[in-house]
Amino acid sequence: MDNTAVNRRPLRQVAGLIKLMRPRQWVKNGFVLAPLVFAGEFLDPSSVSGALLAVALFCVASSATYIINDARDIEDDRRHPTKSRTRPLAAGTVSMPAAMVLLVLLYSALVAGWFAAPGVVAVILVYMVLNLAYSFSLKHQPVLDIFTIAIGFVLRVYAGAVALDVPVSEWMFVTTLCLALYLAAVKRRQEISQSGNEGRKVLGSYSVALIDRYAEMSATGALVFYSMFVMESRPELVITVPLVLFGLFRYWYVVEALEGGESPTDALLSDWQLLVTVVLWIGACAWSLWPTAAA
Template identity: 70%
Template sequence: MHDNVIIRSPLSQVRGLLALMRPKQWVKNSFVLAPLVFAGEYLNLGAVGHACLAFLLFCLGSSATYIVNDIHDVDQDRRHPKKSKTRPLASGIVSIPMALGLLVVFYGLLVWGWFVAPKVVLVIAAYMALNVAYTFALKNQPVVDIFTIAISFVLRVYAGAVALAVPVSGWMFVTTLCLALYLAALKRRQELIQSGTEGRKVLEQYSVSLVNHYAEMSATGALIFYSMFVMSTKPQLVVTVPLVLFGLFRYWYVVEEMGEGESPTDALLADWQLLLTIVIWVVACGWALRPVQG
């Protein structure tokens, strides 16, 4: 079957390749930087450099998984009313050979990364393997699909910890897992509401009521585990607990009343109050965890 490629200008193809990388989704990779903040190493230039390198390598890995996913789903996306116009491969802006060429470049850069930060790249390889399994099988398995998405966020945090060679509290891991489950459950909710069961095969196994329950449980877990993390290991962060609670409330408002949430990144960028809450939370964490000069 041909690639159904429409003749486009070189500039359009460059834009298509950039869209194929989904740079907007790199916001998710900011989880890689969490250990830098919570370890109090953000004033250490060496640690900042290691964390930024891990972030960049994770961006390469995540973009590679998006390309693999788009190549695998190209025929299905061409039949989708929205994706057939927005996805570079499905719309014909970028050809499959071009996508494969970009994928080879990313894999080559990750091989280079192996010689610079092998332990970080090993975590990224686990992330990529998990997402390949998601693309080819796990995304059609109810509940497993949501947990796969959530574990990807946990691996981001772990990559950041490995980059700095610092331990990560178990509370942080379970909080990240619950927060990611919350986002993934609301993503499925919005897909059901906006596209019905036609958007994804797995949506036939879900109902809005069920994923609402999942979201409620996950949000409650995220708040409880974050609070326990703060109380047990970082009591100076107690001021940030109300910010986390407000963020959970506000995100659900954005989903419920504004119709966002099918893309958590778009939902975040669409609401200034949510963005401001995250900025204040980051600043508050940075201030509370600042190194005390002896």
């Protein structure tokens, strides 16, 4: 046997385990930082460290849920035109025993995190229970599947608030819910368009026209509630409203014209205009709230 191939096998296994944790999807955990920004705490070192710890713990938890989901869906993923090649368990690049060892390590990290941030981990436990229900049942229930995904984003924002021990505006929660519903609806739309109902059984209960209405309603709600949040709680952020509107328009363009959106993270990272919009939004928020933070 070729010694080079033997030596590369452990490296491929490690690469597969890293891919199994889906580090690209950790971008979603940026929602945890929303309270840090809107509470004007981003100049306080202790607040920043607490928020970053919450992000790290959510990354661990989300990776653990991805492993469970991939293990549960391994047969369906093997029939999927894309996931059969990109999911390590379905593609056979990672063995099931190795995945279970990694899962135990991730759970151990969360147990350790409990001693550093018990409130955050308590929220994460709710998130993980919700995702277990999603993996084994809710993902097959029309409408409930989309709302389950969206609630996960709301829990991220709540965890960020718990990490800082600050209240969160109700407008922020409902804005997050609508934005997450929009992203989840678009994800389902692209799955239907690109692979029909082969990848997920629940897709047979939807149509592109129905999902489009869900997405349009959610995007409108996100814009309206964000604007109301700004006007009521943070009027200095009014300059960010056009950026949010452009981001929604551009994301829909990426979905419709460029056939992206099955993975919101991939759509964001692959489109420079979306990336620039997010960076400008973060910069505008920081600039607008800087006097509050400095005070």
